[in-house]
Structure formats: structure tokens, C-alpha cells
Amino acid sequence: MNFADNIPIYVQIVNKIKESIINNTLKEGQKLPSVREYCQIFQVTSLTMQRAIKELEGEEIITTVKGVGSFLKEGTQKQLKYTVSKTLLKEFINNMEKIGFSKEEILNKIKEEIESD
Amino acid sequence: MNFADNIPIYVQIVNKIKESIINNTLKEGQKLPSVREYCQIFQVTSLTMQRAIKELEGEEIITTVKGVGSFLKEGTQKQLKYTVSKTLLKEFINNMEKIGFSKEEILNKIKEEIESD
């Protein structure tokens, strides 16, 4: 975790977990590591970790069963990948247009950037 | 200004001013509106506005002369457009790769998105 910047730590954790889901590191229906284990992994207090979990519950990505653990819902992976990529795309195009690039120019810029690597 | 979300108002203002520079609404070498005028425009107190101004000074985008006003530095517009777009591009590609898209797929997604409008 990046403790020095402005993004709340619990949000950073939420994002990391979402990444794991999209990458298929965490598989659908599977039980997630316990809060205690996650605290170790991310080096945070349980309170912070709980918030991250709550957030994921709120977004209907996981369900928590008291005394048992949290589970990934079925069908999340594909949907998450879709919504996240859609958001990234829209935001990116929107921002590029705000600073004066046409759609064509955006496409060219992307091509350049990708080929330059 | 968006008083509801988490981005500090003074950062929002900084971004708006940067946009104005990139759009050429504010021209190089030109005097910016006074702090008091900006307070009216953005509906904030002078202190908040000053923070935004200080930030832009720190980024070497403007220079301020006490009792006279703030001025856009020469050569900012082009450079700002370049660095901002570069950052957007890199971040976007990076994020898309993190969630499992190959460079080719990214390009295709962008094409789709742009053509769909």
C-alpha cells in the first residue's frame, strides 16, 4: 500500500482485490482470505480491511457469511472486467477531448504509444 | 466547482486553469484574472484561491508579482498539453493492461468506443 499519497488505503485495497478478480487470481465462488490474513498481506489494521470488505459488499462483488468468510459472487469476473474497462475508456477519451484532441488524434496517439514500447 | 466529492476544491481549480491554458483560453505571457476576480468566478474564498495559485507557481506554470498580478509563463501551453496527454496515455494503457487487456485489444476497444458515438 502507498501510505503517503492521497488515495485512501481502503480504496487502494479495493482496487487491488478487483484486479485479482479480473486477472482470475481470485476465482468466482471461491472463499476469500480471512480479514486477519488480509491484514497481514496488506499490512493494515483490521478496521481498514473491514472497510474495504464493506465496500466490495456494497458493490455486490462479494457476499459475507458471518462466522464463515467472504465469497466471490458468481458472474463477477466478466462483468467487472466489462464495467471497469468501459469506465477507463470513457474517462480517457473524455479527458483527452477536454485538452483539445480529436477522436482521430487520440487513436493516433494510442498507436504511437503502443508501438513505441 | 464540485463541493461534493473528495477532490480538494483548490485542486479542481488548478485543473480548470490548466485546461484553460491548454485550450488557449488563457494565452502565454498574459495576465491572469486577479485573485479577487477568481474568487467570484469559482465562488471560493481568497485563501482557497491563493492555494491554487501557489500550486501553479510550484509547478512553474505561472509567476506572480506582488501588487501586480500573476502571469502565464512562455512556452507553457505546448509543454502542458504534452505532459498531460502523455500522463493520461500511460495511465490508461497501464490500467487496461492491469485488468488483462493486451495492447492489441486496447487498440480495438478504443476504435469501437470512438466509432460507436
Place this chain on the structure above:
Amino acid sequence: MNFADNIPIYVQIVNKIKESIINNTLKEGQKLPSVREYCQIFQVTSLTMQRAIKELEGEEIITTVKGVGSFLKEGTQKQLKYTVSKTLLKEFINNMEKIGFSKEEILNKIKEEIESD
């Protein structure tokens, strides 16, 4: 604090804190007093204190973690002492030369002054 002269209070505070670092009153890696404590110590409002803190962050002397506190970076003490003394020396010699003293004369003046105490 000296509320009477022209040096902004937050700059005076920055200098005092720098002095504490150089004297080793504040040790490297250590947590600084909280903003609220500093407000008591220096008898200023939190905003003024925050400005001082931001300044020190900008100079890469401390790092701040939201909700936790500010910490002295490692390696600051020695470097700060070096740069500050170097600046004082250069400025002093420069000013003395401006008003017509040769390097030799400067040395003699210093000797006199020191021995006279």
C-alpha cells in the same frame, strides 16, 4: 514567534523546525509533534501550522501520512546542516565583498569579532 516583523509566521516556524533538526532535538526517522500540539507550542492556528508542514514536505525534509503524523526523513540532519551552512557562508562572503572587503579583510574581521567576545 515574532508577530511584528515581515517574515511570515509559517516561514519562521519552518526555520525553527529546521534548527531543531540540525541541533538533533528532532531525530531522524522520528515522528514530529502533531499539528495540534504544534499549534499549542507556536500559538498559531492549524492552517498556519499546516502551511509550515507543507513547506517542509516540499523541501523533502519530512513525509506525512494522513491520520498518522509527519516523520523526519533519514539523512536530513547532516544534509540540512551542510546546505544551510554553505548558504550562510556564501551569502556572507558575497555581501562583504559587495561593500568592498577583500577576502583577507573578511578573515581578519571574523577573527577580531570572535576574539572580542
Place this chain on the structure above:
Amino acid sequence: MNFADNIPIYVQIVNKIKESIINNTLKEGQKLPSVREYCQIFQVTSLTMQRAIKELEGEEIITTVKGVGSFLKEGTQKQLKYTVSKTLLKEFINNMEKIGFSKEEILNKIKEEIESD
């Protein structure tokens, strides 16, 4: 003049004039350039220049005769050189001691600095 920093312009001008006196560029008893000429030289408005003049009058360095001009007082050069250098010396030693140098160390540092040029 440095219009961008925090030292008031009129103070900067006062210092420059003092330097000229100490260097003997302006000689004792001599008539100073007119306000109008000085405005040209320093590229400032007459109001700012007037303030600088007032300051020098206040410090008893010059006298102004209405409708005629300003004149350097007799005996200023030597005295000015003395007081200015004394101030510089004391301040310098004071500052160096504040950051933990002994008188001996100060002397050594000065020697080093001078010989290194």
C-alpha cells in the same frame, strides 16, 4: 530589481544605493540623481522611488532639499561601511552558532570557503 521575490522593491533599491555609497560610486556631499532619473535606472514608478528616498532620509544618510535634489551627507561612507559590516558579521556568527558550529569551526569554514575559490 527582482520583481518576483519577497523583498520589497524599495528595500532592494535602498540596498543598492547603500552599496554605491560604500563603494564610493556615490561620493559624499554629492548630489544624487533625480527621482525621475532613478525611476529610469531601476525601472520603477516614482512612488516606489520616493519611498526608497524617504527611507534613506530616515536613516540620516541623505538630506533632501525641496526643488533642488537629494545630497549625500558628509561622513556617511565610512560609517555606513562600519555599521553594515558589523551587522553582517554578527548575524553570520549568530546564525552559524544557532546551527551548532563553534567559533573555531566557523573560522575554519570561512578559511576553507575563501581558499576554495
Place this chain on the structure above:
DNA sequence: GTGGTCTAGACCACG
């Protein structure tokens, strides 16, 4: 008129 600094008190999100 300009920018710069400050207070006193408030509210917020985060750990």
C-alpha cells in the same frame, strides 16, 4: 488596485 498572511472555528475522511 494587487497579492500575502492570519484567525477562529468548523467539518471531513481516515486509522
Place this chain on the structure above:
DNA sequence: GTGGTCTAGACCACC
């Protein structure tokens, strides 16, 4: 508890 942001209004020095 921590740091971060903001207001409303004030005062100042300077051009």
C-alpha cells in the same frame, strides 16, 4: 486520535 480543507472576514505591505 490524526492530517486536510474550507469559510468569512480581517489586516498588511506594496504598486
